[in-house]
Amino acid sequence: MTPQFWLWLGFAGMSVGAALILFIGKRRTHAEEADTIIHGLVPIIAACSYLAMASGQGSIALPAGPDAGTATRAFYFARYIDWSFTTPLLLLGLANTAMHSGMRRPAIVWGMIGSDLIMIVTAFVFGLSQVAWLKWTWFAISCGAFLGVYYGIFVQLREENARERDDVRASFMRNALFLSVVWLAYPIVLLLGDDGLGLLGPALGLGIIAVLDLTAKVVYGLMATVQTAKRVDRDLAEGKVTITARPHLAAAE
Numbered sequence: 001m002t003p004q005f006w007l008w009l010g011f012a013g014m015s016v017g018a019a020l021i022l023f024i025g026k027r028r029t030h031a032e033e034a035d036t037i038i039h040g041l042v043p044i045i046a047a048c049s050y051l052a053m054a055s056g057q058g059s060i061a062l063p064a065g066p067d068a069g070t071a072t073r074a075f076y077f078a079r080y081i082d083w084s085f086t087t088p089l090l091l092l093g094l095a096n097t098a099m100h101s102g103m104r105r106p107a108i109v110w111g112m113i114g115s116d117l118i119m120i121v122t123a124f125v126f127g128l129s130q131v132a133w134l135k136w137t138w139f140a141i142s143c144g145a146f147l148g149v150y151y152g153i154f155v156q157l158r159e160e161n162a163r164e165r166d167d168v169r170a171s172f173m174r175n176a177l178f179l180s181v182v183w184l185a186y187p188i189v190l191l192l193g194d195d196g197l198g199l200l201g202p203a204l205g206l207g208i209i210a211v212l213d214l215t216a217k218v219v220y221g222l223m224a225t226v227q228t229a230k231r232v233d234r235d236l237a238e239g240k241v242t243i244t245a246r247p248h249l250a251a252a253e
Helices: 003-024 030-054 078-098 106-128 132-161 166-192 202-237 247-252
Strands: 060-063 072-075
Touching: 003 030, 003 202, 030 078, 030 202, 078 106, 078 132, 078 166, 078 202, 106 132, 106 166, 132 166, 166 202
Parallel strands: none
Antiparallel strands: 060 072
Protein backbone atom coordinates (compact mmCIF):
# COMPACT_ATOMS: atom_id res chain seq x y z
CA MET A 1 0.00 0.00 0.00
CA THR A 2 1.29 3.44 -0.94
CA PRO A 3 1.60 6.54 1.27
CA GLN A 4 -1.26 8.12 -0.69
CA PHE A 5 -3.54 5.22 0.18
CA TRP A 6 -3.06 5.80 3.90
CA LEU A 7 -3.47 9.55 3.62
CA TRP A 8 -6.73 9.29 1.69
CA LEU A 9 -7.90 6.57 4.06
CA GLY A 10 -7.20 8.92 6.95
CA PHE A 11 -9.20 11.68 5.28
CA ALA A 12 -12.16 9.39 4.57
CA GLY A 13 -12.11 7.80 8.01
CA MET A 14 -11.96 11.13 9.81
CA SER A 15 -14.77 12.57 7.69
CA VAL A 16 -17.07 9.62 8.34
CA GLY A 17 -16.08 9.54 12.01
CA ALA A 18 -16.88 13.22 12.51
CA ALA A 19 -20.31 12.75 10.95
CA LEU A 20 -21.03 9.75 13.19
CA ILE A 21 -19.97 11.51 16.38
CA LEU A 22 -22.05 14.60 15.62
CA PHE A 23 -25.00 12.41 14.66
CA ILE A 24 -25.05 10.22 17.78
CA GLY A 25 -23.95 12.96 20.19
CA LYS A 26 -26.73 14.44 22.30
CA ARG A 27 -27.19 18.04 23.41
CA ARG A 28 -29.60 17.78 26.33
CA THR A 29 -27.37 19.74 28.71
CA HIS A 30 -24.71 22.37 28.15
CA ALA A 31 -21.99 19.94 29.28
CA GLU A 32 -23.23 17.18 26.98
CA GLU A 33 -23.44 19.60 24.07
CA ALA A 34 -19.87 20.77 24.73
CA ASP A 35 -18.64 17.17 24.83
CA THR A 36 -20.34 16.39 21.51
CA ILE A 37 -18.83 19.46 19.87
CA ILE A 38 -15.34 18.75 21.25
CA HIS A 39 -15.28 15.16 20.00
CA GLY A 40 -16.87 16.13 16.69
CA LEU A 41 -14.32 18.87 16.03
CA VAL A 42 -11.34 16.57 16.58
CA PRO A 43 -11.83 14.37 13.46
CA ILE A 44 -12.95 17.41 11.41
CA ILE A 45 -9.59 19.06 12.09
CA ALA A 46 -7.79 15.78 11.39
CA ALA A 47 -9.69 15.33 8.11
CA CYS A 48 -8.44 18.75 6.96
CA SER A 49 -4.89 17.72 7.86
CA TYR A 50 -5.14 14.45 5.94
CA LEU A 51 -6.63 16.23 2.93
CA ALA A 52 -3.70 18.66 2.94
CA MET A 53 -1.16 15.83 3.17
CA ALA A 54 -2.88 13.66 0.55
CA SER A 55 -3.04 16.56 -1.91
CA GLY A 56 0.62 17.46 -1.41
CA GLN A 57 -0.05 20.69 0.48
CA GLY A 58 0.79 19.37 3.94
CA SER A 59 4.36 18.23 3.42
CA ILE A 60 7.75 19.49 2.28
CA ALA A 61 10.86 17.70 1.01
CA LEU A 62 13.82 17.65 3.38
CA PRO A 63 17.25 16.02 3.06
CA ALA A 64 17.03 12.35 3.98
CA GLY A 65 20.06 12.73 6.23
CA PRO A 66 23.44 14.41 6.58
CA ASP A 67 25.10 11.71 4.44
CA ALA A 68 22.22 11.09 2.03
CA GLY A 69 23.49 13.31 -0.77
CA THR A 70 20.57 14.49 -2.89
CA ALA A 71 18.08 11.99 -1.41
CA THR A 72 15.05 13.55 0.27
CA ARG A 73 12.28 12.57 2.65
CA ALA A 74 8.76 13.90 2.97
CA PHE A 75 8.20 15.86 6.17
CA TYR A 76 4.46 15.97 6.94
CA PHE A 77 4.19 19.23 8.85
CA ALA A 78 0.37 19.24 8.66
CA ARG A 79 0.15 16.45 11.22
CA TYR A 80 1.78 18.68 13.82
CA ILE A 81 -0.72 21.46 13.13
CA ASP A 82 -3.47 18.86 13.52
CA TRP A 83 -2.07 17.58 16.81
CA SER A 84 -1.68 21.14 18.16
CA PHE A 85 -5.46 21.53 18.01
CA THR A 86 -6.81 18.02 18.47
CA THR A 87 -4.81 16.77 21.45
CA PRO A 88 -5.71 19.81 23.62
CA LEU A 89 -9.37 19.21 22.73
CA LEU A 90 -9.04 15.56 23.71
CA LEU A 91 -7.43 16.56 27.00
CA LEU A 92 -10.22 19.05 27.64
CA GLY A 93 -12.80 16.34 27.01
CA LEU A 94 -10.96 13.98 29.35
CA ALA A 95 -10.85 16.68 32.05
CA ASN A 96 -14.58 17.25 31.67
CA THR A 97 -15.09 13.53 32.26
CA ALA A 98 -12.79 13.52 35.29
CA MET A 99 -14.58 16.50 36.88
CA HIS A 100 -18.07 15.60 35.74
CA SER A 101 -19.77 17.50 38.55
CA GLY A 102 -17.94 20.73 37.71
CA MET A 103 -14.59 22.07 36.50
CA ARG A 104 -13.00 22.61 39.92
CA ARG A 105 -9.35 23.04 38.93
CA PRO A 106 -8.97 24.58 35.47
CA ALA A 107 -5.26 25.13 36.16
CA ILE A 108 -4.76 21.37 35.78
CA VAL A 109 -6.20 21.54 32.28
CA TRP A 110 -4.04 24.50 31.30
CA GLY A 111 -0.97 22.72 32.66
CA MET A 112 -1.69 19.59 30.64
CA ILE A 113 -2.41 21.58 27.49
CA GLY A 114 0.79 23.59 27.99
CA SER A 115 2.85 20.41 28.37
CA ASP A 116 1.07 18.92 25.37
CA LEU A 117 1.88 21.90 23.14
CA ILE A 118 5.52 21.87 24.25
CA MET A 119 5.63 18.18 23.37
CA ILE A 120 4.20 18.79 19.88
CA VAL A 121 6.30 21.86 19.03
CA THR A 122 9.53 20.17 20.12
CA ALA A 123 8.57 17.03 18.17
CA PHE A 124 8.03 19.27 15.14
CA VAL A 125 11.52 20.74 15.53
CA PHE A 126 12.89 17.21 16.03
CA GLY A 127 11.42 16.24 12.66
CA LEU A 128 12.93 19.30 10.98
CA SER A 129 16.39 18.97 12.51
CA GLN A 130 19.33 17.67 10.49
CA VAL A 131 22.08 17.95 13.13
CA ALA A 132 22.06 14.75 15.17
CA TRP A 133 22.68 16.15 18.64
CA LEU A 134 20.04 18.84 18.16
CA LYS A 135 17.53 16.36 16.76
CA TRP A 136 17.82 14.00 19.72
CA THR A 137 17.88 16.85 22.24
CA TRP A 138 14.53 18.04 20.89
CA PHE A 139 13.21 14.47 21.00
CA ALA A 140 14.24 14.12 24.65
CA ILE A 141 12.56 17.42 25.55
CA SER A 142 9.41 16.30 23.76
CA CYS A 143 9.35 13.02 25.69
CA GLY A 144 9.84 14.94 28.95
CA ALA A 145 6.84 17.13 28.16
CA PHE A 146 4.88 13.99 27.32
CA LEU A 147 5.54 12.71 30.84
CA GLY A 148 4.10 15.99 32.11
CA VAL A 149 0.86 15.24 30.27
CA TYR A 150 0.74 11.79 31.86
CA TYR A 151 1.33 13.33 35.29
CA GLY A 152 -1.61 15.64 34.75
CA ILE A 153 -3.85 12.75 33.73
CA PHE A 154 -2.92 10.06 36.24
CA VAL A 155 -2.06 12.18 39.28
CA GLN A 156 -3.86 15.51 39.17
CA LEU A 157 -6.99 14.59 37.22
CA ARG A 158 -7.25 11.30 39.07
CA GLU A 159 -7.19 13.15 42.40
CA GLU A 160 -10.14 15.26 41.30
CA ASN A 161 -11.91 12.29 39.77
CA ALA A 162 -11.76 10.43 43.10
CA ARG A 163 -14.44 12.84 44.36
CA GLU A 164 -16.94 11.71 41.70
CA ARG A 165 -19.45 8.86 41.78
CA ASP A 166 -18.55 5.31 40.75
CA ASP A 167 -19.64 5.37 37.09
CA VAL A 168 -17.80 8.64 36.47
CA ARG A 169 -14.62 7.24 38.02
CA ALA A 170 -14.86 4.10 35.89
CA SER A 171 -15.49 6.12 32.74
CA PHE A 172 -12.53 8.42 33.39
CA MET A 173 -10.10 5.57 34.01
CA ARG A 174 -11.30 3.72 30.92
CA ASN A 175 -10.86 6.81 28.75
CA ALA A 176 -7.55 7.79 30.32
CA LEU A 177 -6.04 4.33 29.83
CA PHE A 178 -7.36 4.06 26.27
CA LEU A 179 -5.91 7.41 25.20
CA SER A 180 -2.65 6.95 27.07
CA VAL A 181 -1.92 3.56 25.52
CA VAL A 182 -2.65 4.84 22.02
CA TRP A 183 -0.65 8.04 22.55
CA LEU A 184 2.32 6.06 23.87
CA ALA A 185 2.80 4.55 20.41
CA TYR A 186 3.31 7.94 18.71
CA PRO A 187 6.83 8.76 19.97
CA ILE A 188 7.89 5.21 19.15
CA VAL A 189 6.68 5.57 15.55
CA LEU A 190 8.31 9.00 15.23
CA LEU A 191 11.54 7.56 16.63
CA LEU A 192 11.58 4.67 14.15
CA GLY A 193 10.08 6.52 11.17
CA ASP A 194 11.54 8.81 8.52
CA ASP A 195 11.75 11.76 10.91
CA GLY A 196 13.92 9.70 13.27
CA LEU A 197 16.00 6.59 12.66
CA GLY A 198 14.41 5.80 9.30
CA LEU A 199 13.78 2.15 10.12
CA LEU A 200 10.18 2.25 8.90
CA GLY A 201 9.38 2.80 5.25
CA PRO A 202 7.31 5.88 4.33
CA ALA A 203 4.14 3.87 3.67
CA LEU A 204 4.45 1.80 6.85
CA GLY A 205 5.10 4.84 9.01
CA LEU A 206 2.14 6.71 7.55
CA GLY A 207 -0.05 3.63 7.85
CA ILE A 208 0.70 3.15 11.54
CA ILE A 209 0.07 6.81 12.34
CA ALA A 210 -3.16 6.80 10.31
CA VAL A 211 -4.42 3.82 12.33
CA LEU A 212 -3.36 5.48 15.58
CA ASP A 213 -5.05 8.74 14.57
CA LEU A 214 -8.30 7.01 13.66
CA THR A 215 -8.22 5.10 16.94
CA ALA A 216 -7.47 8.16 19.11
CA LYS A 217 -9.88 10.50 17.34
CA VAL A 218 -12.75 8.45 15.89
CA VAL A 219 -12.92 5.25 17.95
CA TYR A 220 -12.19 7.12 21.16
CA GLY A 221 -14.56 9.94 20.22
CA LEU A 222 -17.43 7.55 19.62
CA MET A 223 -16.70 5.69 22.85
CA ALA A 224 -16.48 8.90 24.90
CA THR A 225 -19.66 10.32 23.35
CA VAL A 226 -21.66 7.20 24.20
CA GLN A 227 -20.31 7.20 27.76
CA THR A 228 -21.21 10.86 28.21
CA ALA A 229 -24.79 10.12 27.17
CA LYS A 230 -25.01 7.36 29.78
CA ARG A 231 -23.72 9.66 32.52
CA VAL A 232 -26.23 12.35 31.57
CA ASP A 233 -28.99 9.72 31.50
CA ARG A 234 -28.23 8.99 35.15
CA ASP A 235 -27.95 12.68 36.03
CA LEU A 236 -31.39 13.33 34.54
CA ALA A 237 -32.92 10.28 36.20
CA GLU A 238 -31.59 11.37 39.61
CA GLY A 239 -32.68 14.97 39.08
CA LYS A 240 -29.13 16.33 39.37
CA VAL A 241 -29.43 18.27 36.12
CA THR A 242 -32.24 19.51 33.94
CA ILE A 243 -32.53 19.60 30.18
CA THR A 244 -31.09 22.91 29.01
CA ALA A 245 -31.21 22.31 25.25
CA ARG A 246 -33.62 24.28 23.09
CA PRO A 247 -37.07 22.64 23.16
CA HIS A 248 -36.98 21.30 19.61
CA LEU A 249 -33.56 19.72 20.17
CA ALA A 250 -34.59 18.14 23.45
CA ALA A 251 -37.73 16.72 21.87
CA ALA A 252 -35.72 15.27 18.98
CA GLU A 253 -33.41 13.47 21.40
